[in-house]
Amino acid sequence: MRLDNQYAQFSWAGSVVQPSPLLSPTLLLLNAELAEELGIELSQEQWRDLVSGHWLAEGMVPFAQVYAGHQFGGFSPQLGDGRALLLGEVITPNGQRWDLNLKGGGKTPYSRFGDGRAVLRSSLREYLASEALYHLGIATTRALALVTSKQPVYREEVEAGAAVLRAAPSHLRFGHFEYFYYSGKSEHIPTLLDYLIDTQWPDLTKDAAGYGNLFARVVEKTADVIAQWQLVGFCHGVLNTDNMSMLGLTLDYGPYGFLDAYDPHHICNHSDSGGRYAYDQQPAVGYWNLQRLAQSLSGFVEMDALQTALGKYERQLMSAYSEGMRQKLGLTAWEDADPALFRDMFNLMATHKVDYTCWFRRLAGVSASGEIPADLAALLANAESFSSWFEQYQARLSREGTAQAERVRLMNSVNPKYILRNHLAQQAITMAEQGDLSEADTLLMLLARPFDEQPEFEAYAEPAPAWACDLSISCSS
Template identity: 80%
Template sequence: MRLDNRYAQFDWAGTAVQPAPLLSPRLLLLNPNLADELGMSLSESQWRDLVSGHWLPSDMTPFAQVYAGHQFGGFSPQLGDGRAMLLGEVVAPDGQRWDLHLKGAGKTPYSRFGDGRAVLRSSLREYLASEAMHHLGIATTRALALVGSKEPVYREQVEPGAGLLRAAHSHLRFGHFEYFYYSGKTEHIPALLNYLIDTQWSDLDKDAAGYAALFERVVEKTATLIAQWQLVGFCHGVLNTDNMSMLGLTLDYGPYGFLDAYDPDHICNHSDHGGRYAYDQQPAVGYWNLQRLAQALSGVIDIEALQQALGKYEHQLMSAYSEGMRQKLGLTGWEDQDPALFRDMFTLMAAQAVDYSCWFRRLAGLTPSGEIPADVQILLSDAAAWADWFARYQTRLAQEGTPQAEKVRRMNAVNPKYILRNHLAQQAIEQAEQGDMSEADTLLMLLARPFDEQPEFNAYAMPAPAWAGSLSISCSS
């Protein structure tokens, strides 16, 4: 394991800390493929002790980062790693840099009134979700290892504690720059930008033009990321600026959720009473958050350059989304009627609460004869209402003339059969809390191949049962 702890040298950017050991730790999950990619060869006992805070390699320098953020629209001037810390920066055998970030490590100077701990429930949810997103091809932090503990942690109720070690090329957030801007310590902003250039984007120059190009890159990556979320039906739940990655990664999984029945107004976070972060609000919120970042960078990047970069957000997002939606419907080209075809489909889906993932996956079975497959019909409460739309869709497919087998192959390559629905995660959590990780292992196996048929596990690819609607996911999740 080769470490280069460059960020921890910025003593103005946080505080050196040490993890507080967890009681009676047990290694629950390990990501061996990712560990190999990072060049980390540890025994199971070393993984357990590392993630539980009982052991650190001598060249690790744990560091809690400070940042700020706009939370539900209101500005919080100081946040930071309140229950997490940067253990170190690994240089992998291929030369790529990775942060090792430990969640549930105990109190830091930024814990405010928190205990600095994580619970098994939320830690397992993040482990499952980050790996699911990775295998869907969506940029994300990764899960490296999960440890359970007998230590009681108090949330809405007493829950078992846990530690989660996650990895990402960087954990820099919009909120890092907001902290130094609003605290009047703007002299540190170029140093953070230079760090990002040195460690991630060495093709950029460390001057005003390079910083402008960096911001434009952040805009484009954020737009692409949110388009991918919308395409797969993913709701983040808490899109505060402190949860927005400078690398365009899906960051900080809390009250996330994948759509079951299609509802553009779906709110996955029980704590989001006003629906600020509803599914259909994510594109607008992404832009709003980028505006906050632009403000924080306005001292080092020309205002006109910031505005020009922001002006590319909508086009990038809509281009990525439109192209992705055509692929989901098995279309290869662009026609002027496509937006209306998409819009009318979603209107019908919302009116009949059609299961989002099942709809796109099963639609591949539609044949040139126009007969609606039985497994599609069962998703519709009123199939007759779809007659006109199906006729238009068939006509559109016929324009391209793609052979049926090729169309099915293409659609199945972008429409996942297996998605991390809330009820599946909940079942894995309940078993894990009883000491049984078999359901989590099954989910990880399925989510590593989300586009493959795997017919022996068809039960995991069905619409959510009725009881799933009662699940409540909040920020503490």
């Protein structure tokens, strides 16, 4: 393992903190494929001891980062890694730089009233979700390893302690820059920007123009990842600025959820009583958060450059979303009537509570002429209500002229058959808490190929049962 710990040299950016070991740890999951990509070769015992805080590889400098953030619209001047530690920066065999970030490593100077611990429930949810989104082609942090422990952790009830090792090219957040801006330490902001340029985007210059181009890149990547969330029906749940990645990665999996029945106003976080982070609000929240980042960079980037970049956000997001939605519907060309076709479809789906993922997957069975396939009709409580829309859609397919087999292939390559539904994740967690990892292993296996048929897992592709449709998740982790 080759380490180059540049960030930990910024003593003003956090604190060196040794992990607090978990009692009697057990290695539950190891992402061997990712470990190989990162060039990390450890024994099972070394992985267990590393993630549980009992051992550090030579050259690791555990570092808790300080940052701030706007949480549900209100500013918190100091947050930081309350239970996470940057263990080191790995240089991969192909020369890329990746952070190793341990979540659940114990108290840090930024723990506030927390215990610095994580529980198995939330740690396994993060592991499953980050791998699910990765295999859907969505920018995300990755999960490298998960341990559990006999050490009790106190939340709403007593739960099993755990820790998860995350990996990403960088864990820099909007909140890092907010902290130094609002704390009157803006002189450190160019250093962080230069670090980001050196390690991620060396094509940019280290001056006002380069910083402006960096911000424009953050805007573009943020728009792209939120468009991808909307396309697959993913709801993050806690889009505070401290949970926003400078690289446009899906970061910090808490009370997330995928849509079951289509509801544009779906709230996956039961703490979000006002719906600030509801599914349909994510694009607007992304823009609001970028405005907060722009303010933090305003001393080092021309205001015109910031405004120009922000002005491209909506266009970038809508372009990515519209292109993605056409692909989901098997359309290759643009027609002026397409927005109305999309809108009418979503209105019907919302009215009749149609399962989002199953709808798009089964839509591939519709031909330019012919009956609606039985598996699609089975989703619709009142298929007659959709007849007019199907006529428009079939006429649209006729104008496209794409051969049916090719269209089915293209649609099935962008419309997943399998997603991480809340009830599936909960079943895996319940079994894991009893010492049975078989369901978690099954989910990881099928979610690694979400677009493939995998008929042996057909039951996992069905709509959520009625009891699971209203599941919401708390921020407790």
